[in-house]
Amino acid sequence: MVNQNSSSTLSKAFNWLSIAFLVYIVLVAVSTVSGGFKLASGGSEGAKEIFAFATNPLVALLLGALATALVQSSSTVTSVIVGLVAGGLPIGIAIPMVMGANIGTTITNTLVSIGHIRNKEEFRRAFSASTVHDFFNLLAVAIFLPLEILFGILEKLAASLSHLFIGDTDLSLKGYNFIKPIVKPTVNVVKDAVSFLDNTAAGVAMVVVGILMILFAVTYLGKLLKQVLVGKAKELLHSAIGRGPLVGIGSGAVVTVMVQSSSTTTSLMIPLAGSGVFTTRQIYPFTLGANIGTTITALLAATAITGAAAEVALTIALVHVMFNVFAVALIYSVPVLREIPLTLAEKLAHIGSENKTAALGYVLGSFFVFPGLIMLAVR
Structure with missing residues (x-):
């Protein structure tokens, strides 16, 4: 018994260290x-050229949705966007990308x-419960993207807000940043490893390596956290749904x-919806x-950015927070708006349960075919 307890303690400690x-x-x-983005683009002017294809907010939106659908992680895509913004990607392009990531991330539960x-x-029950997330995010984008394009709210x-934390005032956190000295040696190892390439190729290689690292880390971080916390998470889920x-x-x-992981x-x-334990409205x-x-x-990703780009990186991270908080506050508090995702999800689920091909067509068309075709058409 003592050895078993000791082994369990060591396993938990190893998981937390991991x-x-x-x-x-x-x-x-x-x-x-x-x-890598800074190196490849040759600074802000190069960055403008690289992202010229995404100056249309619709393309940026679809790019975010398509990228997230492909990697099945909005956490990965938004972390990459934070890094790209710090490297020169304009905020005006990054914001629709973040909104698109919200749309793309819903594919996972739809596949479930x-x-x-x-x-x-x-x-019918499971498809309704999964697609209500799709329709909510689409409605949120339909409301907030035009407002953002017109007014930049x-x-x-x-x-x-970001200027309060990282600005020129006495409250600036730049002097207290401990992230840069911790991550810089490892970043330099990656940079040195690709230094035999010219600047553009080396920069692209660094971006690719960084994206692969994010994919690896986010994937296994989710798995480890599920091992450590999923029991408590499930308890919380069961106790919370239906309590208002x-x-x-x-x-x-x-x-x-x-x-x-929202996915x-x-x-x-x-599965709870599919088995009839909870309704779509409760979930x-x-x-x-x-x-x-x-x-x-x-x-979290924004804390890795220091120097002149720190403020803009934190800005896009805060945009992500505000977009989701404001969307929930507005849509769920207005009865007419609140019912739209529910009504559409239930209607689509009814069609999908009667015609399985239509359901599969919705998944493939909405997340892959339609975004891809629109991007090709408007470029």
Whole structure:
């Protein structure tokens, strides 16, 4: 018994050390992407040329959605966007990309619902519970992207907040930044490893290595956190759903922060919906909380950026937070708006349960074919 307890303690300690290491890898990766982008682009002028194809907000939006659907992680994509912004990507392009990442991340729980496809009623319930997330995010983008293009509300608010923390005032945190000296040696190792290439190629190589590091770290971080916390997360999920929308939203955010993945949080709920334990209406608020909780990764990534780019990196991370918080506050508090995602999800689920091909067509078309075709058309 003593040996068994000792082995369990060592296993838990190893898991937590691994989590700390993977968080470090995320910070190193974001700095690597930022440094590589600067090197490849030759500064801000080069950056403008590289992203000329995405000057259209619609292209930027679809690029974010498509990238997230392909890697199945909004945390990964938003972390990369933070690094790219620090390297010169204009905020005006990055904001639609972040919004697109919100759309793309919903594919995971929609794919989970396909697992119920053999049972018509189970599939209808599961597909409805998964696609309510899709329609909420689409509605949020339909409301906030035009407002952002016209008035820049999110960018201005986020920029004001980030300046309070990283600005020219006495409250600046630059002098207290301990991240840079910790990550710089590892970033330099990557930079030295590709130094035999010319500047552009070396920069591209650094961006690719940084993205691969983020993919690796976020994937295994999610798995480890699930091992350590998923039992508590499931308990919280079961106790929260059905206790009211505010508790549901709060619990969804907490669970997502715990497991560092909105995909994990929302996917946990789909089997419960499919089996009839909870309705789409009951699960809906928990899903919205997951949207808020997933923004923690971009904030973490922003702490890896120092110097002149620190403020703009924090700005895009805060835009991600504000977009999700404001969308939940507005849409869920207005009854007419609140019912739109529910109504559309239930109608689509009814069609999908009657015609499985239509359901599969929705998944492939919405997340891959349609974004790809639109991007090609408007470029």
